[in-house]
Amino acid sequence: MTKQLGVIGVDVGGTNTDAVLMKGSVVVSATKTLTTYDVSEGVETAIREVIKNCKDQYKIQRINIGTTHFINAVLQRRHLAKVAVLRFCSDASRAVPPFCGFPNSLRKVMEGKVYMLQGGFRLDGLDITKFDEDEVKKCVHEIKESGIKNIVVCGVFSTVYHEQETKAKEIIESIIPDASITLSSTIGYLGMLERENATILNESLRPLAAKYVRGFGGILERLHLQNCKFYFTANDGTIISLQKLIESPVLTFSSGATNSMRGAACLSGERNAIVVDIGGTSTDVGVLKDGFPRPAGEHIDISGVRTNFQMPDVYSIALGGGSLVEVSMDDVKIGPISVGYKLLEKCCCCGGNSLTVTDLAAAGDVFTGLGDPNKAKAVISPEDTARAIDQMRKMVEAAIDSVKISVGDVPVILVGGGSLLLDTNKPLTGCSKIYRPENCQVANAVGAALSQVSGVSQNVVPFDNEDREEQIASIRQQAIDSCVNAGGILSSVEVIEFLKTPLQYLPGNLVTVKIRVVADLDEGFAGMSLLDNDSFKASIDAIDESKLSTGETEVDDDEIEPHENVNYDENGDWILSKYDINCIALGAGIFGAGGGASPELGRLKLLGVGKPIRIRSVER
Secondary structure, three states: OOOEEEEEEEEEOOOEEEEEEEEOOEEEEEEEEEOOOOHHHHHHHHHHHHHHOOOOOEEEEEEEEEEOHHHHHHHHOEOOOOEEEEEEOOOOOOOOOOOOOOOHHHHHHHEEEEEEEOOOEOOOOOEOOOOOHHHHHHHHHHHHHHOOOEEEEEEOOOOOOOHHHHHHHHHHHHHOOOOEEEEHHHOOOOOHHHHHHHHHHHHHHHHHHHHHHHHHHHHHHHOOOOOOEEEEEOOOOOEEOHHHHHHOHHHHOOHHHHHHHHHHHHHHOOOOEEEEEEOOOOEEEEEEEOOEEOEOOOOEEEOOEEEOOOOEOEEEEOOOOOEEEEEOOOOEEEEEEEOHHHHHHHEHHHOOOEOEHHHHHHHOOOOOOOOOHHHHHOOOOHHHHHHHHHHHHHHHHHHHHHHOOOOOOEEEEEEOHHHHHOOOOOOOOOEEEEEOOOOHHHHHHHHHHOOEEEEEEEEEEEOOOOOHHHHHHHHHHHHHHHHHHOOEOHHHOEEEEEEEEEOOOOOOOEEEEEEEEEEEEOOOOOOOOOOOOHHHHHHHHOOOHHHOOEOOOOOOOOOOOOOOOOOEOOOOOEEOOHHHHHHHHHHHHHHOOOOOOOOHHHHHHHHOOOOOOEEOOOOO
């Protein structure tokens, strides 16, 4: 009997690991298991279960995995490598050196040798100063002596002109053959500091990424699926190869949210809608545009670090199935504290003594599939239940309104395990139609199983030039080539993002053109096989895990606490706190919204002064 072909999608969350086996766009089997401390153990269990639950036999041709492993490593300051940075900038940007915008707890575990060298480009392609090979070689020898093997190379305008970064990489490899190197031109976009920050995060994670891939290779062997291909899901809703993951682990930071949104589009058939993903602790709300998540703005904050790589635009609120509920005479409070993975032992309907959102749904007869609803009804009156359910609805409506960009009503797709707790018999304000499709609880795993790859290209184009259309066509072709090289089928290529952003205050009427395309994966695409590559295995075994961070550093050691009172000294001078500086920068950004540069550089300079900053009245 010929086995049918199937694809397994796995999404690893903080509480649950979900898996589905799909034939085309049809869910054949689904499972939900608890996430384990050793992530690979939970993934292996989920894959075994989803295969076991199939009525028919399937040949698994591919496994796609979505994971929060790498973003969690940054949040917890664990398994991060020290990074040396070579910045080619000449005298430009020296006031804001590498790592200057990092929280202290991250700097302690990531910051290695830092060099600001001759080189860098102007926007017109001319050198700021000439690239100095001898200077680079001297610095690389110092890095070698320090024992650091993870190196970042970043240059001014290197996204447009990357010759100096490429040359520096060649020099590094000649001196430190086993060095791991990330070029900023391969990670971020225009905006040197944000691009450099993203590149530093990426390089610090590369040893962990290599170990992670090796671990999943072991899973395939134990499941007798060693001939099966496997990919990882990326921030833009597509999949990337093993090699790409090892090169660029930051591309997976927000894959969980994008998996849910892509899965919602697949299950509902609605390509333009708002997706509400209700989990155990939080609710994520995002916008689908042509079946893909709407990308966030140019600058994204990752654990206190300002970056500019591709991320989805997601709004989160503290509302989930495990969120605690407090009801008084005149108020209802839901969250932000949640019982999380202890829901089954803590919630009232299961015999616990913590009133949760799950209990509200049980007491209101919205969802009665967990425990005994009568136990929930015993601790909250029908009137308070109605008030609390109404408050829950208002929270979801406010979140939906926060991501809308038009006044009219829009379709809403409810997914996630907690979506069953929301009463859909009553309309949501601002929603034209509510979808809660079959298998909505595992929409994230469905999104992971989808099989498209992407390509992106960005460059600066003089808009007044007669050949601008040719230059734009060249950018589009570069994106298509990148997509096809990743395994995309040329005939299925589709442009999903085409942005033209003017560059203010620069001559030549310049615009930044960014084009992103997607295509269906060619199942015959071989890619690069790493798991059978002896040199790859040897390079992983050579990683010295004792040099990676342990997570013992306090994460919030430099958290900026809000305060209302202004600090004046005995002379009447205003002594600026870090919170004051942040507020001034935010206000400057708002007042300058009609024009002017970002206040971020000024904020970083003030925070890096290292001594009290006084503001004195002109009347003195």
